[in-house]
Amino acid sequence: MPDLFLFIIIFIQYMVAVIDNNGKITVKDSGKTILSSPVEVLFLMEKERLEVFSADGNSLSKKNFLTIASKFDKKFEIKFIVYKDLRERGYRIKTGVMGLRLYPRGKKPGESESTHYIITISERDVLSVKYIKEQVNLARNLRKKLIIGVVDEDGEVTYYNIKEIEFDTKPSKKNRPKKPYHADFLEENVFIWDKDAVDDLFLEEYYGKQFLGDSLQLSLTEAAYLSEQGIIDLYKDNVKLTLDDFIDLCTRKVENFYNIFLVYRDLKEKGLTLKTGYKFGIDFRVYDNKDLSWATDRVSTTKIEHSKYLLQVFHISYAFKIPDMARSVRMANSVRKRMIFAGVDTATGNISYINISWTKL
Numbered sequence: 001m002p003d004l005f006l007f008i009i010i011f012i013q014y015m016v017a018v019i020d021n022n023g024k025i026t027v028k029d030s031g032k033t034i035l036s037s038p039v040e041v042l043f044l045m046e047k048e049r050l051e052v053f054s055a056d057g058n059s060l061s062k063k064n065f066l067t068i069a070s071k072f073d074k075k076f077e078i079k080f081i082v083y084k085d086l087r088e089r090g091y092r093i094k095t096g097v098m099g100l101r102l103y104p105r106g107k108k109p110g111e112s113e114s115t116h117y118i119i120t121i122s123e124r125d126v127l128s129v130k131y132i133k134e135q136v137n138l139a140r141n142l143r144k145k146l147i148i149g150v151v152d153e154d155g156e157v158t159y160y161n162i163k164e165i166e167f168d169t170k171p172s173k174k175n176r177p178k179k180p181y182h183a184d185f186l187e188e189n190v191f192i193w194d195k196d197a198v199d200d201l202f203l204e205e206y207y208g209k210q211f212l213g214d215s216l217q218l219s220l221t222e223a224a225y226l227s228e229q230g231i232i233d234l235y236k237d238n239v240k241l242t243l244d245d246f247i248d249l250c251t252r253k254v255e256n257f258y259n260i261f262l263v264y265r266d267l268k269e270k271g272l273t274l275k276t277g278y279k280f281g282i283d284f285r286v287y288d289n290k291d292l293s294w295a296t297d298r299v300s301t302t303k304i305e306h307s308k309y310l311l312q313v314f315h316i317s318y319a320f321k322i323p324d325m326a327r328s329v330r331m332a333n334s335v336r337k338r339m340i341f342a343g344v345d346t347a348t349g350n351i352s353y354i355n356i357s358w359t360k361l
Contacts, residue, residue, distance in 0.1 A: 037095035038065075038069040038072070038073070038076060038080075039076070039079050039080045039083040039084075039095055040083075040095065041065065042062065042065055042066060042069065042080055043080070043083060043084055043087060045062050045065060046062060046084070052065055066080075075120065075122075078120045078121065078122050078151045079095075079100070079120045081120075081151045081155055081157060082100065082118065082120040082149040082151060082157055083095070083100060085149075085157045086100070086102060086118075086149075086361065089105070089361060090105045090106065091103060091104075091105055091361070092107065092108050092109060094109055094114065098117065098138065098142075099117055099118055099119050099120065100117075100118040100120065100149075101114035101116070101117060101118070101144070102114055102115060102116040102117075102118055102147070102361075103115065113143075114144060115144065115145060116144055116145045116146070116147050117135075117138070117139040117142055117144040117145070117146055117147070118146075118147045118148070118149055119135055119146070119147070119148045119149070120148075120149045120151070121148060121149070121150055121151070121322065122150070122151050122322075123150055123151065123152045123153065123322045123323060123326075124322070125322055126319035126320060126321055126322070127319065127320060127322065127325065128314075128316065128317050128318055128319050128320070128343070129314055129316050129317075129318070129341055129342070129343025129352055129354055130316045130317050130343060130352075132162060132341075132343075132354050133164060133316075133343065133352045133354065135162070136162060136163065136164045136354070145161070145163070146161070146162040146163065147159055147160065147161060147162065147359065147361075148160045148162055148356075150322055150326070158326070158358070159358070159359050159360070159361050160325075160329065160356050160357065160358055160359060161355075161356070161357045161358075161359045162354065162355070162356055163354070163355050164352060164353065164354055164355075165340065165353050165354075165355045166353070167267065167270045167271075167272060167353070169270050169271035169272055169288055170270075170271045176230075176231060177196070177197075177200055177231065180230060180231060180232050180233045181194050181196075181197050181201075181231065181232045181233070182194065182232075182233055182235065183218065183223060183226075183227075183232040183233065183234050183235065184235050184236075185223070185234055185235065185236045185241065185246065185249070188253075189217050189218065189219070189220070190217070190218040190219075190220065190222075190223035190232075190234065191211065191215055191216065191217055191218070192208075192215060192216040192218065192232065193215050194215075195214035195215070197215075197216045198210055198214060198215075198216050201216060201226070201231070202216055206273045206287075207222050207226065208222055218232075219275075219276060220250045220253070220254065220257070221257075221260060221261055221264040221274070222264075223246070224243065224246060224247060224250065224261050224264075225261070225264055225265050225268055227241075227243050227246060228243050228265070234246050236249070247261065256313060256314075256315070258346065259313050259314070259315055259344040259346060260283055260313045262344050262346070262349060262351065263283075263284075263311070263313050263342045263344060263351060264284070266351050267286065271288075272286055272287065272288060273286070273287040273288075274286055274287075274311075275287070275307070277310055277311065277312075280310050280331050280332075280335070281327070281328070281331065282310050282311060282312045282328060282331075283311055283312050283313045284309075284310070284311040284313075285307035285309070285310060285311075285337075286307055286308060286309035286310070286311050286340070287307045287308065288308055306336075306337075307337060308337060308338060309332075309337055309338050309339075309340050310328070310331065310332045310335075310337050310338070310339050310340065311339075311340040311341075311342055312328055312339075312340070312341055312342065313342045313344065314341065314342065314343055314344070315343070315344055315345075315346060316343035316344055316345045316350075316352060318343075320341075325341075325356065328341075328356075329356050329357060329358055330358070332357075333357065333358055338355055338357065339355065339356055339357065340353050340354065340355055341353075341354045341355075341356060342354075
């Protein structure tokens, strides 16, 4: 890239810095060589603490420097906006190939360890649970907390705490009937007509909703799980269905149903209760069983306590849009719940749970 081969001299008091044709900036001070970052250089230029010259002695403007740096790093603009925002909030930042490292306010590198590893992205980018999990693991190995800084179209920055969570709840004891309940799959729901199911499954185990007096209405995921557990036998037009048959029928109605079912099963086995998250625009509301309290007069499930989590299910490699993430997190925050993104590796059955929450730095 001959047109980008620039020899830039930077004067900072008694320091001299050079940017080579690979975009690396070296600051020389009293015989010491210090590697500097383009975002640091542009920040100092904006504060009028630094002036940059080309090899022929012409002064380079901030615009020219930004243009040059962006050719070396396609995400330079986004990194600089986040870096500048954090510096103006009183933080010290170190840059590196793994992103930005944030130090406690008022502390300098060398005085304290950095506390956060920050990923910088644009609102037009996409993310997958797989990528987020990789970054979480990287941050954990560095003994840092992970934050994503999202730069929107107006150049404003929103920060999100990111962490992987493990549910430490214990599964509840299952009351199994003497024989499986007969369950009919009509068109949208599954129904059990045996009134004993209301006591066994609804009042004791929090499945479904009472329907037409002494009958029980189940969601598709509840029915799939109960069928797998041998608690119900599923029928369609008086023909008994295998679990695979039922999942196939559900997949035609519900996008991503199998992954949703895998998450439902995993969390049920961990002692949690899941109900539809439709009113919040997500897959599930998630309850800790110890927080559930049912009314004694067999009314609807609206009598249970508030859920702790909202949960959305993706294939682990599915790339979701940042505005979709922002909407979900904002909704969860507004109703005082934690937003969980579940990434399912369908081939292995492994599931990663990522909690994303808004934070104010």
